[in-house]
Amino acid sequence: MHNFNYHRAADVADAAAKLTATEDPKLLAGGMTLLPTLKNRLAAPSDLIDLAAISDLKGISVESGEVVVRAMTPHAVVAASAEVQKALPALAQLAGNIGDPAVRHRGTIGGSVANSDPAADYPAACVGLDATIVTSQRKIAADDFFVGLFETALEPSEIITEVRFQIPDRAYYMKFRHPASGYAVVGVMVAQFGAKVRVAVTGAGPCVFRVAEMEAALEKSFAPASVANIHVSAEQLMGDIHCSAAYRAHLITVYARRAVEAMVG
């Protein structure tokens, strides 16, 4: 780890001010990605601005048709929330299967979403559940938020304050874990909002993406068979020494179908 200046932000405005006032700052949320990166000396920010003390960045509420999760809420809190379990069980279930217990108690939704790790789970929830990412400056639709590999629509001075998930009629998330890292190789969120269906895939591509062909097929007929033969091209997908792009493409079809199977029971 290289040296850096540590700041504990008092509130969001203070954090935003420090973000612009320092040379090469990084926001510290749960630190589940940032701290290992620093320890391995793969990043050397001049300043770390810790958001942990900002109490209004924590908490969950269910409002008219939305589950609102404040940015610094740990995954374990989302998973254990009776409100979330009741209003949007797929979100609680997704949060409860992120990483391991240590990660779920330290890692936060804001940190995960801001990082846009291609293998993270929350991006599939954001896009699949038509979420809005609320920042210190504006509201961004999840569809516009995730731009690429570790890349989002966030401006350098912008801080995520909450994520607002639309409550669907029903939704289901399934993932295939990486044999080494345990991250999602393919994670599929299927959500039905009246006549509309969203299918969001994380893990397989450089960032989360929707599968329009599956959505259209499910909107026509919400049944496992509708997606069983829809194949995503492997060309835009990623591969590594364990799971090739072709295998990931295959798993998207299998997991989308299984998610629908689980939903129609």
Added chain:
Amino acid sequence: MGEFGIGQPVRRKEDVRLLTGGGEFTDDINLEAQVYAAFVRSPHANAKITAIDTLAARSMDGVIAVYTGQDLVDAGMGVMINDASYTNRSGKPMNKPSRRIMPVDQTRFVGECLAMVIADTPAQARDAAEAVEIDYDVLPAIASTAHGLDKDAPHVWPEFGENLVVHWEYGDQADVEAKLAASHTRVRVDLVNNRLIVSPMEPRSAAAEYDAATGSLTVYTPSQGGRRLQMTLARALLKMAPEKVRIISRDTGGGFGIRSKMYPETAMVAFAARALARPVKWRGDRSETFVSDYHGRDQINIAEMGLDANGRASVLKVETLLNVGAYLSENGVRLPMEGGGRIIPCVYDIPNFYFSVKPMFTNTICTDTYRGAGRPEANYIMERLMDAGAKALGLSREEIRRRNFITQEQMPYKTHLGFTIDSGDFDGTMQMALDAAKWDSFEARRAESAARGKLRGIGLSTFIEGAGSRPVEGMRMRFEEDGHVTLFAGTYSHGQGHATVYAQLVNEFLGVDFDKVKLIDGDTATSPETSNGTFGSRSSMVGGMGVKRASEAIIAKGRKIAAHLLQTDAERVVFEGGVFRAQSSSVTLAEVAAASRDAKKIPEGMALGLDESVVFENDVENFPNGAHVCELEIDPETGMLEILNYVAVDDCGVVLNPFIVHGQVYGGVLQGVGQALTENVVYDADGQLLSASYMDYGMPRAAHMPMIEALFNVVPAKTNELGVKGAGEAGACGAPPAILSAVGDALSRLGVSHIDMPLTPERVWRAIQEASIVKAA
């Protein structure tokens, strides 16, 4: 047999201390005024070093010294040891490069140490290490075992004109090939035994201090016993008298074979402590452990077996390629040969055998001993051949084994490579495993899985080991005034539970309370002169027999003292349960021990004290063996595999503590599961390690651990009085072939004829895909 005697499932003495943070690992050692080492490691797999500029690093805050390979040469440091000596059949000696502690003009693998920085803090040392500038002339590299001997492969050592270390052979090739050709049925398997990262929980570390006044050096490091490290470090590397070098390992977080070796970093930390006359400490991080700890396995085997119409195998041919890495490590090159490969053809009586081994250099970290050290590889070859033979002849997998086992009537059985198996009930052991696993009713379970769309398979392996190599070991027993007994062992417990088992033995032989026996090991200042350490499942025999021999000598001495106290003849004194008796009178061992300190209370001419120091020496190893059955289910859509049932039956002779042996079985099986399912070292074509962290290297997790039913078929060894056979490596031998046998069973109906480890989901899925394409066509 008391509550704490031989065979009792006594809970480990060590665990409360270790589980409550009481362990003392090398990083827990902090020496007064210590400074810190950091290493500059090669980013290239093969490159000429054209310049090393340490000026910037030397001028940084807190930096005390920077050393390069040339500095070590100039200081008169020696070279790494390797005592392998093989000759090609042509008479040409093996290619044997010398390995400097750090190279001077060429680097040969990614992660090789090229410079060492010493600074006041670990962070300063790391910062300065990053500032050392090295100019490289990057050369083409070779990492692949399959292509290491290709004509156009770059040569790791151009002076040899080849990457081949030696072509080692056993048997008559022409004769074996003729017999294979004449066989009724001939089967062949081509196997990859995947390279593994050993991953002890404790990273490699060292802390050293030098006392200039006495010229003595103390080195703290994880190990598997310090005596051999002491000899190597003193004699070969530092050129010091061994008695001036002390190696201390308090606790060691996992050995698995690779912690028994002397590594360059340890030697350099010791060197720096001496050169600077200041304590120096280094704790490797996990990334360094990946790139610089020796790796395990990495063989390619092509094996053929000839059988008659009845399924009797009479001829065997095995050709092995071994990737030894860039240099010769201490033991790596021996493993497929007489080191571990010697047990082929394993538990089977196969009269004709040709065996060829070609170790090769590549631009990778060296391979060396890893749990089983050549025996898991040997058993894997043989078991895959047996399954192939069963399939070719339409025999069941258990029946072909039964027809080829070495029988108890054939024992002692002299093997091809010249050792003698004294005991073992291979058929009975296999039958126990089959019965426990409900082998005969498997088809119903297969049908039940099929109804759920799953492919279920059951697999079988049998195996044998050679345990207790170098069977010479010292043991010292001391009686303390407070009634405690202290053992000083040459073995070194780095997880095995020796403090528990040796105390059971002292309790058994001398009747001393289990809680009053203390073990001291891991320190060359106090361990017996004859001390080889702990490796190769040897300590139950060599350490256990040491306790027995010492106890016998103590009883003999004690009888004389007791006779003197009881005013009778020693011949009339019997010793039982800690008490010496002569007719109605008696005296306890504790009383005898107390008396032994008083010249007035012992027979005239007898030396004071009951303490004993013995060296146990055996001329043979022992041969643990066993049978495993694995039942699993595969999701054909994803290739995901789940182990549903696992039975391990071990013949490790007399079981000293079943609780501890079960632990060994569970750990060994899980490491075998890792090799079979998840673990694989991958280098790219340039020799960069792609599986360089747990993000990419698949360590097995708790979820991979099956419920294991561990059973014993006790056949006492005839070659040591305790009747023990080693137990540490059996699990890692039995698991890979049992799992592969089960997967073969699950997939064979689809027409899948071959699959290699590790059985990652994609690999299994692809095998299914390819088979169905072939079927459809």
